[in-house]
Each structure stands twice: as C-alpha cells, then as structure tokens.
Amino acid sequence: MVSDFKTLKKAAKNADTTLPKVKIALLGDTATQFLATAIKGAAQQNGFYADLFEAEFNQVEQQIFDPESDLHKFQPQFTVIFQSTHKYLTSFESMSSCDKPNAAQKRIDFLKEAKGLLNSKLIICNYPEIDDGVFGQYGNKTAQSFIYQNRKINYLLMEFAEQYSDVFICDLSSLQNKFGRDFCFDSSVYTSTEMVLSVDFVPYVSQRIVDITAAVLGKFKKCLIMDLDNTLWGGVIGDDGIENIKLGHGLGIGKAFTELQLWIKQLKERGIILAVCSKNNEETAKEPFVKHPEMVLKLSDIAVFTANWDTKVENIMNIQQILNIAFDSMVFIDDNPFERNIVRENINGISVPELPEDPADYLEFLYSENLFETASFSSGDKDRTKQYQVEAERITERKKFADEGGFLKSLNMVSEVQGFTKFLTPRIAQLTQRSNQFNLRTIRYTEEDIARLENSDNHKCFSFTLEDRFGDNGMICVIVLEKRNELKDLFIDTWLMSCRVLKRGMENFTLNTIVNYAKSTGFKTITGEYIPTLKNSMVKDHYPKLGFAPVEGKENLWVLDVDSYQEKQVFIKEK
Amino acid sequence: MEKSEILSQVTEIFRDVLDNEEIVLADTTTANDIEEWDSLSHIQLIVAIEKDFKIKFTSAEILSWKNVGEMIDNISKKLA
Structure with missing residues (x-):
C-alpha cells in the first residue's frame, strides 16, 4: 500500500541517515519539489536513505551536458529524468509540420546522447497520455498528431531501455491508465505551481521510482507463497470435495480463480518460485493439482508444498529453510485476514498483501501492487523452480x-x-x-x-x-x-x-x-x-x-x- | 455553514497537514505567521480543503487570498 503525501513528507523529514544510502538525482522540466520529498519518504519506508539531488527547475539539458554541473559533481547512483507530457506537447506545438512526425524520435536521440554522458543508472519516466483532440480520433491515423507522437515515444522508450541493462522506465503511463487522468493531474495546481502530478498521485510515482532502485540494489521478491482454499480455488477442498470446488472458465466465481492461477503461472515462468502453505491434509490438498481438469497450476510448478495442521508461521519458516532466501523476498497470499495478520506479525519483512474480500477483485488488486519489480531478466529464470524442488529432495537424501x-x-x-x-x-x-x-x-x-x-x-x-x-x-x-x-x-x-x-x-x-x-x-x-x-x-x-x-x-x-x-x-x- | 464553523474546520486541516497541534487561525493570519506554511504546504492545504469541503478552487482563487479571512470568505461563497 502507498502512503499519502503527508505521511511521506513526515517520513522524509525524519529520515534515518543510518540506513543504506542510495544517491538519486532528480531532473525535471516541471516543478519537482513534491516528487523529491515523496521519493525521500518512500525510500525511508523501504529501508533506504535517499541522498537526493534535485536539479533547479527545468535544467535537464544543462545539467547533463555541462561536465562541471552539480549533477556530475554529485555522482548519483541513479538519475531520474522526468520530462512531462505538457512540455512535450508545448514543444510539439511549436514544431513545423515536417518536424512533427519526428518529435518522438528527437527526444529519444536526446536520451541516447544523455546516456553516453551519465555514469549512473538511468530511470526515465514515460509520458502519460494527453489527447489534445486536435485531430479527433483521426489522430490515431496520422503521425502529425500529438497523441500519435505521445504513444510513439512510450514505445520508443521501451525499445531504448531494452538495449541497456542500466536504463529503466518508470511507467507513469500505466499508472495514469489505472487511476485516470483526472486523478493524476490537477489543472488548477498545475496553473499556479507548474506541478504536473497531483498531490494524491505523487506517492504512487515516488513508490514506483523507489521500487526500481530497490530492485537494482537487490531488494525484490523471489517467492510467492500461496494458501489454497478460497485463494487458489473457491471453497474448501476438505469439506466440499474435488467436484464442488469452484474453478474454471465460464460464468461465475470459478473464473476469477482460474485467471489468478494463469497470472501466477506467468510469474513462475518469469522466475518467481512458488510455494504452497495450507492447513489441510497433504493428500487432500494435492488432489486438485493432480486430478482437477481446470487447475492451471500443477504440482510440478510448486517448489515446496506444505499442507499440514501446523501454524502457517511454522510452515513458512520451514519453506524459508528449504529455499534459503530471506523473508523480505517472500510474498504470502491468503484470503483469511486472521492468517494474514499472524504471518505479518510474526515474520519480519514478508509482504502480505491485504487481498480484497471478493475473489473477483484479487487480480486487479494484485496487478496494482507492483509486488514483483525486477531489475533483470534472463531466460534461465524459469528453471528456478526445478532447482528448488531438487534441493528439497537433496535435503531428504542427506538425512540418510x-x-x-x-x-x-x-x-x-x-x-x-x-x-x-x-x-x-x-x-x-x-x-x-x-x-x-x-x-x-x-x-x-x-x-x-x-x-x-x-x-x-x-x-x-x-x-x-x-x-x-x-x-x-x-x-x-x-x-x-x-x-x-x-x-x-x-x-x-x-x-x-x-x-x-x-x-x-x-x-x-x-x-x-x-x-x-x-x-x-x-x-x-x-x-x-x-x-x-x-x-x-x-x-x-x-x-x-x-x-x-x-x-x-x-x-x-x-x-x-x-x-x-x-x-x-x-x-x-x-x- | 457559519464562517466560524468553517474557520474551526480549516484550523483542523491546517493542524493536520502542517503537523502542528498548536496552530490557531484568525481572519488576519497570513503565511508569515505560521512557520510551516510555505508555498509547498500551501498546495497541500488547498487540496486538503477542497477534499474536506468537497469544493474546487479556480487557479485564480488559489493565488488571490491575502489572509485566512479571504480564504474563508471564498469557501463560504462556494458552499452557499
């Protein structure tokens, strides 16, 4: 969950300077004081001390191109470049019609040049859309329209980032898609202050920036531990039996669980280790994985399967022993608020998202939490589950x-x-x-x-x-x-x-x-x-x-x- | 809503946003009188007041007030 701006401001004010330090430079073409404060606060909440350099208003180019600039003297680990859609639009509007189709490419050329001059990792904010309506929906059909150049630059930014392992995109555009433009942008605040992010939106942006820095610095999630009954399927397998649990396509709540499982399977393919922690008899708990035709997740997807009547805290500790990864790299999902609280209170560092009451809401909620930020991806990641399963076997073997x-x-x-x-x-x-x-x-x-x-x-x-x-x-x-x-x-x-x-x-x-x-x-x-x-x-x-x-x-x-x-x-x- | 009521509600918002329980507002209070009231927190205050009273200020209004009294008048007019 993201704190409000007031809380972040307080956290920034009382920042603990003994936490691991991360040096961040923030360059923006609009007023960034709120964002700077919020980044400091969010860093503090995530266990870092942000030593932050905020460039003077609208100095992106000067700071980068002048080798003697304060930015270069500061020697940041991360440089955040936040260029607003507003300024992009203003410069677009002053272009001749033969330059307009190249507006997006021109900005990318600038970033390429900037990349060569910066020794730090680069976090580039992409561009939340502004549809100026000049062409109506025909704007989708012509490179002369701003909406065309707006979407194009976001695409080109992805291509740009793909080429460098130390360039990351902070996806403001997808955040605006989630919350809507009227939430993200406050026109009267913009007019009187040059701030393009509303006070309520700033915390989400700062959290996403800190998510990237944390992932690069080695703090990210590696494992998802899942409850079963009413989390992966509807109903209670021990009471309802395999033919009555709710799962599968078609109308009804079963679909929500199937789609959740599909998502989890994608996480596994990306390299997230899956573990089960359920209060059940092991045989009963495994039955759907083996026999239910609509189960997306199979036993082979699960690195560690614990189903017994011990407490979840004990079982998660057990899972941790086998996987040998830190608790703060684990996420635990469970429909039961009681279990969530016990786990949260007894296992320091583990993330326990507050799942909504209605399983139909699980997925949209989990999408928005950005729990699985990563700073790298390699094709071998998907084999990780197999390795951990094998490790569980080895542990059994050693005892002999x-x-x-x-x-x-x-x-x-x-x-x-x-x-x-x-x-x-x-x-x-x-x-x-x-x-x-x-x-x-x-x-x-x-x-x-x-x-x-x-x-x-x-x-x-x-x-x-x-x-x-x-x-x-x-x-x-x-x-x-x-x-x-x-x-x-x-x-x-x-x-x-x-x-x-x-x-x-x-x-x-x-x-x-x-x-x-x-x-x-x-x-x-x-x-x-x-x-x-x-x-x-x-x-x-x-x-x-x-x-x-x-x-x-x-x-x-x-x-x-x-x-x-x-x-x-x-x-x-x-x- | 009476102006005195608005004033006490606004005072609560100031205390909350500026994190200072000792703030006392009068019609003549200006940003110079309160240490934490700077141009940044001014924006926070406006957004908090808008939310609390469910009103929206125009950008001209935001920059027009010379003291708390004028702000209260403005809120009162919007609520009427």
Whole structure:
C-alpha cells in the first residue's frame, strides 16, 4: 500500500541517515519539489536513505551536458529524468509540420546522447497520455498528431531501455491508465505551481521510482507463497470435495480463480518460485493439482508444498529453510485476514498483501501492487523452480547418510569452470545483483561492467556451475580477482555463491581453483575482504575458516600464502 | 455553514497537514505567521480543503487570498 503525501513528507523529514544510502538525482522540466520529498519518504519506508539531488527547475539539458554541473559533481547512483507530457506537447506545438512526425524520435536521440554522458543508472519516466483532440480520433491515423507522437515515444522508450541493462522506465503511463487522468493531474495546481502530478498521485510515482532502485540494489521478491482454499480455488477442498470446488472458465466465481492461477503461472515462468502453505491434509490438498481438469497450476510448478495442521508461521519458516532466501523476498497470499495478520506479525519483512474480500477483485488488486519489480531478466529464470524442488529432495537424501563425506561423494558433483563469456554475462550480472547472503563484498555489476571485467588485463574472472545426480544447479559461484602485480597479490574483488549449494565443499573447490591460478601465474598471496551488510553475516568468518590469516591492523581483511597452501579435499570434479 | 464553523474546520486541516497541534487561525493570519506554511504546504492545504469541503478552487482563487479571512470568505461563497 502507498502512503499519502503527508505521511511521506513526515517520513522524509525524519529520515534515518543510518540506513543504506542510495544517491538519486532528480531532473525535471516541471516543478519537482513534491516528487523529491515523496521519493525521500518512500525510500525511508523501504529501508533506504535517499541522498537526493534535485536539479533547479527545468535544467535537464544543462545539467547533463555541462561536465562541471552539480549533477556530475554529485555522482548519483541513479538519475531520474522526468520530462512531462505538457512540455512535450508545448514543444510539439511549436514544431513545423515536417518536424512533427519526428518529435518522438528527437527526444529519444536526446536520451541516447544523455546516456553516453551519465555514469549512473538511468530511470526515465514515460509520458502519460494527453489527447489534445486536435485531430479527433483521426489522430490515431496520422503521425502529425500529438497523441500519435505521445504513444510513439512510450514505445520508443521501451525499445531504448531494452538495449541497456542500466536504463529503466518508470511507467507513469500505466499508472495514469489505472487511476485516470483526472486523478493524476490537477489543472488548477498545475496553473499556479507548474506541478504536473497531483498531490494524491505523487506517492504512487515516488513508490514506483523507489521500487526500481530497490530492485537494482537487490531488494525484490523471489517467492510467492500461496494458501489454497478460497485463494487458489473457491471453497474448501476438505469439506466440499474435488467436484464442488469452484474453478474454471465460464460464468461465475470459478473464473476469477482460474485467471489468478494463469497470472501466477506467468510469474513462475518469469522466475518467481512458488510455494504452497495450507492447513489441510497433504493428500487432500494435492488432489486438485493432480486430478482437477481446470487447475492451471500443477504440482510440478510448486517448489515446496506444505499442507499440514501446523501454524502457517511454522510452515513458512520451514519453506524459508528449504529455499534459503530471506523473508523480505517472500510474498504470502491468503484470503483469511486472521492468517494474514499472524504471518505479518510474526515474520519480519514478508509482504502480505491485504487481498480484497471478493475473489473477483484479487487480480486487479494484485496487478496494482507492483509486488514483483525486477531489475533483470534472463531466460534461465524459469528453471528456478526445478532447482528448488531438487534441493528439497537433496535435503531428504542427506538425512540418510551418517557422515558428510559419504553424502557428498554420493552426489557425484561436477563443476564447469569458465571465464565470463558473452553467453554467461546476463546471468553473472544478475547474480551480482541478487546475491545478498553469501556475498563477501556485495559489489553490484551491470552487464556492461561484467563485459569490461572479462576483457580487463587487470582482472581474472571465474564462474562455476554445479551439477549432481539430482540435477543441474546452473551457475552458482562468481569470482572476480584483481591483479595487484606490484605486490604479487591477487585481491578477491568479488566472491559470491548461491545459498543453494552451501555445505557441498564448493568453497574449497573454488579456493583450490583460485590458488592454482595464482601458482601458475606467479602470484604469492591472495587477499580477501569481508564488507559487512545487513544480510551477509553468514560469511563473516569465511576467510579465516578457509585458512586465511588476518592482516595486521586491518579489520575484515585476510591474506593467504600461496606457496604453503595445502590443497583442500573436495568431492567435486571439474568438467 | 457559519464562517466560524468553517474557520474551526480549516484550523483542523491546517493542524493536520502542517503537523502542528498548536496552530490557531484568525481572519488576519497570513503565511508569515505560521512557520510551516510555505508555498509547498500551501498546495497541500488547498487540496486538503477542497477534499474536506468537497469544493474546487479556480487557479485564480488559489493565488488571490491575502489572509485566512479571504480564504474563508471564498469557501463560504462556494458552499452557499
């Protein structure tokens, strides 16, 4: 839920400067004071401190093109460009009829140029439509009309953003579609202040901007946990039986549940992990998934299925253990307000949307919550469910072995070690953005950064996959080494691993690989650093555990002597 | 609605929007008298008043008032 402007203003005023800082620059061609305040407030509510630079009114071009400008001095992580439809319309109206058909393209050309001059990530607000009615509906048929150029620029912006992994679109246009122009724009306020966003609309815009920054900084949802009765289907399976639950196309409420399931299936295809948490007998709960002809979701779509009579809090904790992801990356949906409250109160960080009472309203409500913002997408994301299902199997298997070595040997693990090839770039960038727990320095890289590192003479990069007899985990470990030639030292710039492969000896295998590289290229020492964050305390003692010695006088800095290194025993073979 | 009633309702809105329970308004009060009343919060106040009284000011009206009294007169006229 989005707070009103007054609440955001208060949050901005009392912003907690000890929260993780995010530097945001805001450039607008209309008055942006309200938006600036609201961004600060929304950041605070989302657990960040926004260090915000607001450019003087209508200075978008000057700030970008002048290398000495305050914007460049500020060195933002994110630059938000908010150019209004109003100003676009005004400049369109002063164009000659031969320039008008190129109005949208001209703005994109400007953005392309701007992109080259900015080192920060770029968030571009798109253009809520203004239909000036000059051509009537014929405007849809001619590039001379403003509505044509308005829709065209929004399309071109998507194409533009698609080309760069560090350009994002804040979709004001879809927000206006949802709320309507009369809500989003207040003409008397505009006339007296040059503000194009109404006071009631500003909070939604600021939230969407903060959603993007949060996703880029690694805070986003990875998992959807679902109740069953009256959430995924109408009725109670245990009481009503499989033939009487409401589900399926045609008239009636069954349609609402079917369409909800279709949406959830799309989320799964995008890479959201699905889990079930239901108070039911397991067999009864699974029956519709197996037998009901109208069920869209199948058991194979669900990574973890918990149906029993324990509390939902216990079961969600259990799901968390298996998936090994943070609670604040989980969303829980349940029709029952009581269960929602218990979960919300007992599990810190989990998102529990306040579903409307009528299941017919579920979908429209969930669409508008923008729960599943992401800063990247790769085609491998859709296989994530399979990997987590396999992990649940492994956990069961481990219990059968008395000693760790026996279990690890039985897994027949194989790892493929490679550099950062072009094919792997998106996945590597994504891992640097997503991994929070097993991440020693939490340095985030874009796809461009990854390509640059691979071609750098001063760096050596490794990526590791891990496969075992249960299945392929895909790429699970990324290493970036910085060559400090004058010291004959390799500095570990990045060491991150997927938590799915903990306790498999992957750390040892990785270190063996690094040391072998050091030996073959004449490096004498390897230095590792731990930079603490709110989420990575699990690797606090990573380096000492691997035999690194503390660097005197330096906290969290560790060094390993290459020549005296004893190769560690591993149960992983190199592919 | 009596002007005194409007004044007390507007006072409540000022206290709420400006987050200051000690605000007391009189007809002669101007933005200079209240610290939190700046050009930004002025817009918030207008929007809150419009919502509360279910009225809509014209853009000329928004910029025309010299003090609270004139604002109250304007609201009163719209409610009549």
